[in-house]
Amino acid sequence: MTLFAVTRLELRRLFVRPLGWTIAALALAELGWRFALLLQIFLLNQVRLAALPDGPGYTDLVAVRLYSSLITGSTLPFGVTELALLLVPLLTMSTLASERNSGTLPLLFSTGLSPSSILLGKYLAVLIWLTLWLLSVIVLPASVAHGVKLDWGMLGAATLGTFLALAVLAAIGVACSAFASHPAVAAVAAFMIGVALNCVNLGAQLAGVNIGFINWLAMSTHQENLLRGLVSSADVIWFLLAIIVALALGIRRLAADGERG
Amino acid sequence: MNAPNPALPPVLQLEQVTRNRAGRPAVRDLSLRLHAGQILGLLGVNGAGKSTTLSLIAGALVPDRGAIRLLGKDFLEQPELARQALGWLPEAAPLWPELTLREHLNAHGRLRGLTGIRLKEAGDAVLERLELKDLAQRLAGVLSQGQRQRLGLACALLHRPALLVLDEPANALDPVQVVALRNLLRELAAAGTAVILSTHQLSEVTAVCDRVAILHEGVLRYDEPLPADQHAALEKKFFDIALHGKAQAT
Numbered sequence: 131m132t133l134f135a136v137t138r139l140e141l142r143r144l145f146v147r148p149l150g151w152t153i154a155a156l157a158l159a160e161l162g163w164r165f166a167l168l169l170q171i172f173l174l175n176q177v178r179l180a181a182l183p184d185g186p187g188y189t190d191l192v193a194v195r196l197y198s199s200l201i202t203g204s205t206l207p208f209g210v211t212e213l214a215l216l217l218v219p220l221l222t223m224s225t226l227a228s229e230r231n232s233g234t235l236p237l238l239f240s241t242g243l244s245p246s247s248i249l250l251g252k253y254l255a256v257l258i259w260l261t262l263w264l265l266s267v268i269v270l271p272a273s274v275a276h277g278v279k280l281d282w283g284m285l286g287a288a289t290l291g292t293f294l295a296l297a298v299l300a301a302i303g304v305a306c307s308a309f310a311s312h313p314a315v316a317a318v319a320a321f322m323i324g325v326a327l328n329c330v331n332l333g334a335q336l337a338g339v340n341i342g343f344i345n346w347l348a349m350s351t352h353q354e355n356l357l358r359g360l361v362s363s364a365d366v367i368w369f370l371l372a373i374i375v376a377l378a379l380g381i382r383r384l385a386a387d388g389e390r391g
Numbered sequence: 392m393n394a395p396n397p398a399l400p401p402v403l404q405l406e407q408v409t410r411n412r413a414g415r416p417a418v419r420d421l422s423l424r425l426h427a428g429q430i431l432g433l434l435g436v437n438g439a440g441k442s443t444t445l446s447l448i449a450g451a452l453v454p455d456r457g458a459i460r461l462l463g464k465d466f467l468e469q470p471e472l473a474r475q476a477l478g479w480l481p482e483a484a485p486l487w488p489e490l491t492l493r494e495h496l497n498a499h500g501r502l503r504g505l506t507g508i509r510l511k512e513a514g515d516a517v518l519e520r521l522e523l524k525d526l527a528q529r530l531a532g533v534l535s536q537g538q539r540q541r542l543g544l545a546c547a548l549l550h551r552p553a554l555l556v557l558d559e560p561a562n563a564l565d566p567v568q569v570v571a572l573r574n575l576l577r578e579l580a581a582a583g584t585a586v587i588l589s590t591h592q593l594s595e596v597t598a599v600c601d602r603v604a605i606l607h608e609g610v611l612r613y614d615e616p617l618p619a620d621q622h623a624a625l626e627k628k629f630f631d632i633a634l635h636g637k638a639q640a641t
Contacts, residue, residue, distance in 0.1 A: 132502055135498070139502070143490065147489050232488075236481060236485075238502070239451045241502040242470040
């Protein structure tokens, strides 16, 4: 299928550009430092925690906290989700905006590919890149699994939640790249939409107001359940809906390119 | 001129194609036929609608009205036809600067449905034919303009299309490369490929084309076979249309 030809082309472009490697290296370095600090704090409090009945363990205090700072209430900055808010737009900004800038987008259209094949092919490539990045992050908490009691079920749910959050941010990033005429504009737009979607309920929460719809709208609400180990179809459906809406808007914009020129 | 075979449908057929851009018609009621082995030169001043016409033929733009048929089939209803039947070199050969020449050919080949050994052989053949073999592992971003143009041509030729659409193919080529390009186009036409090329240079058309079409303000003003040694007559016709807008519609 030529959709996979687009995926292969985009993956190749992602892997040969220094930006992708720089992003991955800086993010892994920050997460490694975060993991070391979380592990140190856990080890210092291990005796006290062991005395608590049903107290939090390694999975709650180290592994899951690696995924998000904001949601888990960690005092250390930048978990995977917070880093992704910044890094995913940088990764996705060139997917379509630079093709439009350099004139290669009409070439893709001339191969008979539909706008949906082009956009989904590119989205799939970004998703593969992000999956590899997430797998390399999981290695950190799993590396000490032999010496601690790791709750694989909870880690699995948290990883699923983080993967879905990355998938939503990637869909938003690719859609913004489809709309923007310049990669930098796409990155800024994707960053702002990602932050807004993640924190839309924060103001209401700080004010002590519980507004159901705003809470439902926020990505953090749904990711929080998964980070706690609770996998519910309602949360998974929210993520899928967000991905579908973002990609559908992107496809619509790309189709207009062929019609408007 | 290669005589068209009446038993075969034309490789390309445009019927009353109209396309508006920025609120005004860039191409108006354009009808055109091109048979296997023909080389059509598309002439016109800047803004005449040449690039829009080629983008429409290449499938990069959708016409507002009219039909485009490729090998007798409606191109808009079966866009996948383009995968095998069409090769396109847009103006200024758009490339991915971070990829090597070989990676460009592999990407274009896969997008056109070539895989495995067929892709490798087709890539080797065009690199050899366009004298790019020594540059196969070089990044496209560091190529000269002439090399970029030849790479764009290689990508368009890779899958041996029935119709080759070229927008200013001689741009940035040195005189030796221009002659090589002319020879290549003649060779392709002799093998049955239909070629449509847009250019500003009348000499390009008289040197290689067996038919000429002149667009002016989006309208086809002239479409005739081009007998040998007709440079002076073509030059007069072109300037009549470009400067005074007068010509007999065909």
